[in-house]
Amino acid sequence: MKITQREIGNAVILDLNGKLTGGPDADTFREVFKSLIDQGKKNVVVNLEKVSWINSTGLGILISGYTSVRRAGGDLVVMHASDRIESILYVTKLNLLFKSFESEEEAVKSFTLAS
Amino acid sequence: MKITQREIGNAVILDLNGKLTGGPDADTFREVFKSLIDQGKKNVVVNLEKVSWINSTGLGILISGYTSVRRAGGDLVVMHASDRIESILYVTKLNLLFKSFESEEEAVKSFTLAS
């Protein structure tokens, strides 16, 4: 899995590319979040547009990111999840944990409204 | 493989969807061409946009279509072939037999220029 990082306003957008399955991905993800929080960046949008699929270990990776930004007083939301990923979030009730947006604009705006 | 048929000017466009591999596809294809020629329609554009791949038996199917329209005084061209399919046409030199176009407009125009 590849992760590229960009910023819009007070939000950091992580564009993921590949499959989210645990293993080495988990470490990469944890490091990215650690470094973001060290820099005081705590509002994160995870862009799942180019994520073809995810397994339950991949969900765990998202939850670990969520936990670390929440602890720092921020939030994590996802955007552009495929139908397949949406249905996994729904079944595991993780849609109650992190909000899922269809547009980047809405996703970024969600932080302003919350704070 | 699914085939849908439409017409633009004096050209018939066959939109293929699936994989072109011989077997039952060969019969379907032959019937479509027979019925086209019976109706005097002999300028055919085969749209490969939704064809994910093709094997050598699939090439044979295209050649059989080509042979029947040529015999009737028409022509067969292809359009929207993927890089993968283009390279197969190139390696087998079938690019010398049927012209390959990137746009529908050019493909349709090719018949007017030839006649």
Added chain:
Amino acid sequence: MGKTDSVEQMILNIPSDLKYLGAVDAAIQDLAREFSFSSDAINDVSTALIEACSNAIEHGNRFDPAKRVVVTLRFNGQSFTACVKDEGPGFNFQAALDEKSPPDPMSERGRGLMIMKAFTDRLSFRYADGGLCVELAKHRGDDGPEE
């Protein structure tokens, strides 16, 4: 052409390495499409199968490069069944299947079986050939509402 159940099956044999999950996913998706599964049903079987394979690699074979995961996919007119076999010691699957309460929302693990249950019509476990075999079944989903 007489076709028996054993004829209409594809077997995928992979190392205990997550790198191979994508190939399994790609194969099941193409096959389910070929057998006219609805797109919801295609997503569901792929998700459940990948989850079973992930567990076989991680918990069953513990990423041991010498151990294999064998996935048998069977399609018939209306439904799909799969068996995912590892070379591990197994676990108390009955307790896990009976478990009704979802994991703590903040827990990073423990959602695999829940996902497999949700995305299949039937889920069972048995021991076979020195390993655990997870069996999944799913209807093709064109003549009933999807969950």
Added chain:
Amino acid sequence: MGKTDSVEQMILNIPSDLKYLGAVDAAIQDLAREFSFSSDAINDVSTALIEACSNAIEHGNRFDPAKRVVVTLRFNGQSFTACVKDEGPGFNFQAALDEKSPPDPMSERGRGLMIMKAFTDRLSFRYADGGLCVELAKHRGDDGPEE
């Protein structure tokens, strides 16, 4: 984690039915991407492999539903090799490999071996376990010009 050649392999076992070719194609494409093959090399190995499988189903097993095609895919750092095994009687492959003249342009058949040769770096045949095995090899293609 010591890895030997036999470890890094995936085996696909399919019936003698063209319906299963798409699943093989999807699997090899995903795996080649996973092993960082260039997109040209991915297309090339997929095309060559599908051609070998088509021949195994059609000429080797003559669509006999009781016969299987076994595809073994092996990746190492730089290259990919595959073996496609059928249960048929084989053919005079040496004559076919030596054949230099392309088929008549209007012929509907006879381009399979030509395609396999063009899209691989190495192509060979041998008899094994009561069937013919076609072996293909291809470099990963990032540090050299594509053909």
